[in-house]
C-alpha cells in the first residue's frame with residue numbers, strides 16, 4: 493500500500509511506515525501525476541484536495557487530514573468518487589484553548605483581577621470550545637456558549653443566541669468554515685456585527701479567517717473605529733490582506749493549533765484510522781514518540797494571587813505576544829506566511845510542562861490547567 497503524506501506532519505515516518513510504503517510530499521509542489529499510484533493520501537490544511545488534484549488518482553482508497561478543520565477537502569467530489577475521508581477531530585483542541593488563554597493573559601496583563609469579572613462568549617462548543625469553556629470555568633471566569641447545531645441535536649448544555657454572545661466582554665470563535673446553508677459561518681462577523689462591537693470588547697478568531705469579513709474589518713479600522721481584534725486566521729490564506737495585520741492587537745500566522753502534541757496527535761489519529769480501516773494491529777502508542785517535559789523555573793510565584801500565578805505560568809510557557817511580534821515584523825507576503833508556518837518553533841502543551849515552583853504551595857488552578865510542578 494502506497495501512502496503519500498504532507499511533509500509538515502511530525503512523526504509521520506514513525507507511524508505510517510508500520511502501515512505501508514510511505515513517502516512525504518510538499519504542498520507547494522504536489523501534482524496530480526504524483527498521485528497516480530497512491531492508495532492513501534494524508535494531508536494537513538495546506539493541501540486543497542480538489543477534483544483537479546485527484547484527476548489521476550485512480551488507485552486512491554482513502555484521504556485523511558491530520559487537522560480538526562476539513563474545509564480544504566472537497567467532500568462532495570470525494571463522495572462522487574466513492575473515496576472515504578477522515579479527519580483528526582479534536583487533535584489540537586487543547587492547543588487552541590491554551591492559545592486563547594495566552595491571548596487573555598496578554599490582553600488583561602495590566603489588570604488581571606478584572607479578567608475574573610468578564611464574560612467570555614464562546615461560539616462553537618465542539619472540541620475547542622468545550623476545552624476553552626472548561627479552563628475558563630476552572631479559573632472562575634463566566635462563559636456563555638452558542639452552538640445552534642449542537643443545541644438542535646439535543647446537547648443538554650445551556651446555549652444562548654449569537655446576539656447574546658455579541659454582548660459579551662470577550663468573544664472567542666471556534667466554528668468550522670461552512671460557506672452555505674442554515675448554519676453557514678461565512679462572515680458571521682460581517683460589517684454590521686463588527687460595527688456594533690464596543691471599544692472595550694475583545695474578539696478572538698482562532699478558527700477560520702472567513703468567519704470574519706476581513707475587508708469590512710479593515711475598512712472599519714481605516715474609518716477610525718476602535719476594535720480589539722486578536723486574529724490567528726485570515727481570509728484567503730496565505731494571500732491574506734497584510735494591511736489588516738497592524739490593526740490587530742494580536743496577529744499570528746494560523747498557529748493556534750500548532751503545539752507539538754496537537755500536531756503529533758493529528759498524525760497519531762490518522763495512524764489509528766489506517767490501522768482500523770486496513771485491519772492492521774496498532775503497535776505504536778502516542779506517548780512513546782514525544783520528548784520529555786520542559787522544565788520552567790517559576791520561583792517568582794510566591795505571594796502571588798491565583799490569577800497572577802496562572803498568568804505567570806501561562807506566559808512563561810507560551811507567550812502569544814512573541815509570535816505576534818514576529819509575525820507583524822517578518823511576515824509581509826504569501827511566501828513569508830507559508831514559510832513562517834512551516835518553520836514555526838513548535839511549543840509544548842501545559843501538560844508537558846513542569847514548573848519548578850520553589851518551596852511553597854501553589855494554586856490548585858495550575859494543576860487544573862494541566863501543569864506539573866516540582867519543588868526546588
Ligand SMILES: NC(=O)C1=CN([C@@H]2O[C@H](COP(=O)(O)OP(=O)(O)OC[C@H]3O[C@@H](n4cnc5c(N)ncnc54)[C@H](O)[C@@H]3O)[C@@H](O)[C@H]2O)C=CC1
Nearest residue numbers: 560561616618619620639641666667668675698699748749
Ligand atoms: N487556528 C487553528 O490552528 C485551528 C483552527 N481550528 C478551526 O476551529 C474549528 C473548530 O474546531 P473544533 O472545535 O475542533 O471542531 P468541532 O467540530 O469539534 O466543533 C465545532 C462546533 O461548531 C459548531 N457550529 C457549526 N456551525 C455553527 C454556527 N453557525 N454557529 C455556532 N456554532 C456552530 C458545531 O456544531 C460544533 O459543535 C475547526 O473547524 C477549524 O476550522 C481548529 C483547530 C486549530
Ligand SMILES: O=C(O)C(=O)[C@H](O)COP(=O)(O)O
Nearest residue numbers: 536537538559560561749750
Ligand atoms: O486543525 C485545524 O483545523 C487547523 O487549523 C490546523 O492547526 C492547521 O494546521 P496546518 O495543517 O495548516 O499546519
